[in-house]
Amino acid sequence: MFNNLSERLEGTLKRLRGHGRLTEDNIQETLREVRMALLEADVALPVVKQFIADVRERALGEEVMKSLSPGQAFVKVVRDELMRVMGEANDGLDLRVRPPAVVMVAGLQGSGKTTSVAKLGRWLREREGKKVLTVSADVYRPAAIDQLETLAAEVEVGFQPTQSSDDPVAAVERAVEAARTGYYDVLLVDTAGRMHVDEGMMDEVQRLQSAVSPVETLFVVDSMTGQDAVNTAQAFTDALPLTGAILTKTDGDARGGAALSIRYTTGKPIKFLGVGEKTEALEPFHPDRIASRILGMGDVLSLVEEAERSVDQDEAQQLADKLKKGKSFDLEDMRQQMSQIGQMGGMAGLMDKMPGMGNVTEQMKGQVDDRQVARQIAIINSMTPRERRRPDVINGSRKRRIAGGAGMQVQDVNRLLKQHKQMQKMMKQMKKKGGMQQLMSQLGGGGGMPGGGGGLPPGMGR
Numbered sequence: 001m002f003n004n005l006s007e008r009l010e011g012t013l014k015r016l017r018g019h020g021r022l023t024e025d026n027i028q029e030t031l032r033e034v035r036m037a038l039l040e041a042d043v044a045l046p047v048v049k050q051f052i053a054d055v056r057e058r059a060l061g062e063e064v065m066k067s068l069s070p071g072q073a074f075v076k077v078v079r080d081e082l083m084r085v086m087g088e089a090n091d092g093l094d095l096r097v098r099p100p101a102v103v104m105v106a107g108l109q110g111s112g113k114t115t116s117v118a119k120l121g122r123w124l125r126e127r128e129g130k131k132v133l134t135v136s137a138d139v140y141r142p143a144a145i146d147q148l149e150t151l152a153a154e155v156e157v158g159f160q161p162t163q164s165s166d167d168p169v170a171a172v173e174r175a176v177e178a179a180r181t182g183y184y185d186v187l188l189v190d191t192a193g194r195m196h197v198d199e200g201m202m203d204e205v206q207r208l209q210s211a212v213s214p215v216e217t218l219f220v221v222d223s224m225t226g227q228d229a230v231n232t233a234q235a236f237t238d239a240l241p242l243t244g245a246i247l248t249k250t251d252g253d254a255r256g257g258a259a260l261s262i263r264y265t266t267g268k269p270i271k272f273l274g275v276g277e278k279t280e281a282l283e284p285f286h287p288d289r290i291a292s293r294i295l296g297m298g299d300v301l302s303l304v305e306e307a308e309r310s311v312d313q314d315e316a317q318q319l320a321d322k323l324k325k326g327k328s329f330d331l332e333d334m335r336q337q338m339s340q341i342g343q344m345g346g347m348a349g350l351m352d353k354m355p356g357m358g359n360v361t362e363q364m365k366g367q368v369d370d371r372q373v374a375r376q377i378a379i380i381n382s383m384t385p386r387e388r389r390r391p392d393v394i395n396g397s398r399k400r401r402i403a404g405g406a407g408m409q410v411q412d413v414n415r416l417l418k419q420h421k422q423m424q425k426m427m428k429q430m431k432k433k434g435g436m437q438q439l440m441s442q443l444g445g446g447g448g449m450p451g452g453g454g455g456l457p458p459g460m461g462r
């Protein structure tokens with residue numbers, strides 16, 4: 001997902017580096033490239049136009065900080081704008097009503113509604129401890145009802161049978177009653193879709209919606225449908241009071257433009273991504289992570305981080321203190337440290353701030369591979385807060401999820417975890433024995449400083 005777009009943006013943005021400041025002239029070409037990149041990523045044209053107009057305005061506006069180079073400033077504007085369009089933060093399901101909370105999905109046939117209902121059922125049961133009932137309003141196709149029944153059994157949630165002779169509204173009303181008397185927390189309503197938007201379908205989902213007033217009405221859309229997704233999204237937005245969207249099949253989509261288009265068109269948050277056929281293949285949608293993914297994990301992301309830096313003595317001192325204490329050094333600390341290292345011009349900058357370290361500084365310069373650091377940060381970004389605090393909970397399936405989220409391999413995650421362990425150990429020793437001298441001699445294997453390897457943060461001291 002987003003691979004093409006990020007590659008393209010990366011090249012484009014690099015070209016801005018030479019310029020002194022952003023002007024109408026020098027961003028013209030770049031904006032054209034961004035526009036092409038978005039169109040290639042299958043973002044719908046009206047969305048692209050608005051996006052470009054907003055970026056131009058902001059790039060030329062006063063909010064670009066004077067301290068930044070034009071390339072940095074521009075990347076920051078693009079990323080901020082991507083995040084703004086896609087919503088600021090993850091919006092989970094809002095189920096705070098008297099149970100049963102009814103959640104209805106709607107979308108075209110084949111968009112992934114039934115699969116998403118099963119995924120949501122599993123998610124709610126496993127992660128949120130909810131008692132879940134499912135029902136199919138797709139009464140026209142017995143096979144559709146069977147499909148939901150099978151999936152519900154697989155994910156171990158309740159299933160309310162419906163007959164093909166049922167009226168869908170009556171069937172769903174009965175399920176609400178069953179959910180109430182059975183003390184279910186959530187009722188997931190699967191609906192019938194058609195191949196194309198048609199009045200009959202819209203009429204039916206509207207009737208269902210007003211009959212049971214769901215707390216969440218989710219538009220399910222196949223990310224592979226590209227430009228068409230906008231028309232469909234518009235039709236469903238007009239017909240239903242949507243509360244959000246689920247973007248499915250993102251595992252097969254390298255372009256990713258639908259995320260932008262859908263968010264823009266519906267005006268509602270994308271709440272989840274479908275990332276595979278299996279019932280666990282559901283991820284909460286994080287606009288900030290997606291924006292970073294669009295911009296690529298390599299040079300561009302580190303450019304942004306550089307752009308956001310505020311290199312001051314306080315920050316350096318805090319880090320030095322933390323290092324000295326060496327206490328509770330978890331993955332969150334590691335991430336902070338790595339991004340600060342990037343901000344301070346690498347390990348060299350950090351050393352400068354540490355007592356007795358001035359003389360090794362020169363040797364350290366040029367030892368930091370920022371790209372690598374950015375990759376490591378991306379891996380930690382894909383973890384949950386709990387995983388960062390307690391890396392020992394990260395098992396095989398979590399590793400796969402984390403790797404996928406960061407667009408990397410499981411072995412990259414393993415490498416990071418190993419490095420974290422080494423750093424943690426280092427911190428402990430530092431605390432015990434005291435002093436950076438000790439640490440440095442450990443790192444360098446007792447000899448010359450750079451290239452010591454072992455416990456150094458990734459990308460440093462190769």
Ligand code: GDP
Nearest residue numbers: 109110111112113114115248249274275276277
């Ligand atoms: P519905 O007609 O909207 O109920 O769609 P289904 O839930 O039956 O899904 C249609 C097809 O898409 C099925 O073959 C699903 O396995 C597949 N599918 C759904 N979501 C995803 C996803 O996130 N990734 C992949 N790879 N396939 C998916």
Ligand code: MG
Nearest residue numbers: 113114138144
């Ligand atoms: Mg279905």
